[in-house]
Amino acid sequence: MTLFLLRRLLQAAQVLFVMSLLVFVGVYAIGNPLDMLVDPQATAADTARVAAALGLDQPLWVQYWRFLANALQGDLGISFLHGTPALHLIVQRLPATLELAVSALLIAVLLGIPLGLWAGLRPDSFGGRTVMAGSILGFSLPTFWVGLMLIMLFSVHLGWLPSGGRGPTREFLGLEWSLLAPGGWRHLLLPAVNLALFKLALVIRLTQSGTREALLQDYMRFARAKGLPARRIVGVHVLKNIMIPVVTVVGLEFGTLIAFSVVTESIFAWPGIGKLLLDSITQLDRPVVVAYLLLIVFIYTLISLAVDLIYAALDPRVRLAGGQAA
Amino acid sequence: MKPIAPPAPTSPAAPTTTGGAEPLLRVEHLSTRFRTRGGEVAAVDDLSFELATGEVLGLVGESGCGKSMTGYSLIDLVDPPGYIAAGSVRLRGHELRGLPAKDWQALRGDRIAMIFQDPMLTLNPVLRIDTQMVETVLAHRRVGRAEALARALDTLERVGIPAAAERLRSYPHQLSGGMRQRVAIAIALLNQPDLIIADEPTTALDVTIQAQILYEMQTLCREAGTGLIWITHDLSVVAGLADRLCVMYAGRIVEQGSTAQVLERPAHPYTRGLLDATPAAALARGHRRGEALRQIPGSAPPLAALPAGCAFRPRCARADEHCMQTPPRVEAAPGQTVLCWHPLPPGAALPGPAAHAEARP
Structure with a gap:
């Protein structure tokens, strides 16, 4: 019974990991969030500032690594839009x-x-x-x-x-x-x-x-x-x-x-x-x-x-x- | 062993006639028919027989001859489109035909019990043995759960189940086929019925288990005075078990008599054919290795297309133009009746030549 539960938990962790990877890449492929978040008339410097603040200036794998590290501590990130924890x-x-x-x-x-x-x-x-x-x-x-x-x-x-x-x-x-x-x-x-x-x-x-x-x-x-x-x-x-x-x-x-x-x-x-x-x-x-x-x-x-x-x-x-x- | 309480006298078929004349079960002209697209079909046709207290009756026939349907008719478990069309079934003198469903429900599992062929399928797979036994007691007796459980335990022990207390808490899949059939038999015996109908209960079991169960059933029914109707296609099974035999063909009893009469001096060509087809008969004939067993030519006709007159006619070597008419029931010997125009002469004892057999030296 305990073994059964442990096995299930392990499976769940695997699924969660794969899922997060897929979604991360998937959303990245749809478009750049910066286009939605930053006013089109903003300067390049402003855009870069926002990108840096949200961590969007980093390559995708670095972004994912940061997300993973935070997720393991129970932090799933902060909404780009609302500025509150997702x-x-x-x-x-x-x-x-x-x-x-x-x-x-x-x-x-x-x-x-x-x-x-x-x-x-x-x-x-x-x-x-x-x-x-x-x-x-x-x-x-x-x-x-x-x-x-x-x-x-x-x-x-x-x-x-x-x-x-x-x-x-x-x-x-x-x-x-x-x-x-x-x-x-x-x-x-x-x-x-x-x-x-x-x-x-x-x-x-x-x-x-x-x-x-x-x-x-x-x-x-x-x-x-x-x-x-x-x-x-x-x-x-x-x-x-x-x-x-x-x-x-x-x-x-x-x-x-x-x-x-x-x-x-x-x-x-x-x-x-x-x-x-x-x-x-x-x-x-x-x-x-x-x-x-x-x-x-x-x-x-x-x-x-x-x-x-x-x-x-x-x-x-x-x-x-x-x-x-x- | 604890004595089991006598059956409640309130049941509809409780014995009221004490005269020795009335048998335990008297079936007269019972017919069960099916409404099909091609018209009505008689699965059981004009069946009459009697069963005394503690007697074992063997109901023998090929697949599809109506023997199982006879069993269902006796306990009112014929499902639509089948229905009991005519006849009378009396248990200790009480007419059962036409009883309201509520009375039938009170009767089933209490006065009349039935056991089915495949022990792997007769117990509900998701309910424990104790649940399935206790509910059978509680359906018919006003007793507490503890008392019902004690009775279940006692009955399991009587049918030879080792570690019965442990088995009570098992699920059916944890038991072997033989054990499951014993449990089914125990359930049938729980309320000490007057009559048990056993529909090929040992066919799905291997031969050694079959022999044990046959012996135990015989003993248990003798002890309790329970009437037993044993339905089978296997003559060797009933040979050592039954007091009387009914041989069925195409929904009718073609021959009826004591086991010795029917097996030793069969009067109906069909019975003779069945007996000749057994390995034992072949050995008695001086059967040689590799030689095929003798068989009845042709196969049983479908019920929807029975030949006119005698249904066995197309397969019978003795058939002639008389057999186009419905054959009469004649007495071949005292207590032995046969449904035939040309019954075999009583002197033709086994292993003599069958009517359709080749000439022998």
Whole structure:
């Protein structure tokens, strides 16, 4: 177990290293940040001064070496644009995105698993067919369009929910949270539903196909031959088997929810990290981009570690590779 | 060994008739049909047999002859598009056909248990053995978890599982095939059922394990007075196990009688063909090395396209124009019935020439 964790940590460090290198070179290739930062009318001397201040006068490998040395001490650089530490900028925005992503994931799982189970148990019923047809819509409708339609319907026509912004928040553990503030959920609901729709469709389809497959297994027939109540057959024998693929996929999808909620955040003017990333890329604010991507890789690593642990807990046949196996 | 509590008398099939006349199980004219695109197909056709308390009945036939479907019909596990179309199944005099789903659920795993062919697939891979055993007790008995666990442990020991307490905490993949089948058997025995339906439970195991399990099952059922229906394609398996045999072909019982009658004086050409096809029969005939075993010509017909009259007709050397009509059920000997126009004469004892065999010196 300890070996497993150590191995995972080492892997994560390698990935982080390669990632930082790629992003560094990548952003360098896009353009020179100085063009964005310095007034075009500035003198060559001014430009050189700014470049020297930001360390942009050095060759790329020296810049990278400095970044690496600082990063190992927990300093991911200072935003060219804002003049504040890049990590600080991101962490300030992170709760908004996390809150949105977790809400979306909860909606997807809490609705998706029961609906998928139902559709899987009654594949030929009207309800089952409707759920499956609906899940195809969830897959195929573009997120931005659904977002706009949600705003049109619930904000413009019905006037039930606000169309954008984060609304009231309450401080907890030094960060701002919408759900803790009275009425905060009203601002969260539409973007969360919008973000959840695709994942909801995914969870429904996974659960449905898993259920149908499980029902064909011999152990289901044996469970029925034992005279177990239907509640127990579905709730324990089926559910525990289908949770294995669902946990894997949902876990990894949680990463994409955090990393790529950009579209939803833009539509609903949600002040999360997706919006920050877009701005930083257009402004060539390299420290923020690098810090953002490193953080995302880190979060991904954590999630996949959690998925592996849950997976091992759910499926007794899986043993976490400690020593020999790769 | 702790005595196990007697079954609750509230179950729908609890014994109320004490008369010796009523058998444990009486099946009459049972038919199970499937709705298919090409019309209806009878997987089980007009089946009738009886089983006494503590008796072992062997249900023998080739793949696809409807023997497994017979088992599912007896425990109401026929999945759509199949359905039980006609007939009656009585357990200790109580009609089971048409019982509501709730009563069936109470009956399954309690009064009637079933064991399946592949022990690798019958246990749920993600649940521990104790979970799968305890839930079976709790589904039918109002007892605490501790008591259910004690009963599980006791039953595991009875089926010959070493270190049973340790095994209880194992997952199925940690056990060998033979051990898993023992666990499945233990689960079937947990609530001391009146009837166990065993659908080829030893086919997937190697021969030594098969022999052990056969012996243990026989002993356990004799001791507890449990009726046992053993479904198999292997005559040698039931030869030493069953009291009575039913030979099935194309959804029907073509021959029925005591094991000795059916194996020693088969009256149906199909039964004779099956017996002739065994290595033991070949040896008795003076089989030479390299010589092919005798086999029944042709193959079992698909249920959707059964020949009219006797379904065995196209493969039978004795068939004539009579066999175009549905054959009658005739008594070949007391207690031995056969579904045939031209049953083999009772004198034709093994290893005499089969009806379709070549001339012998």
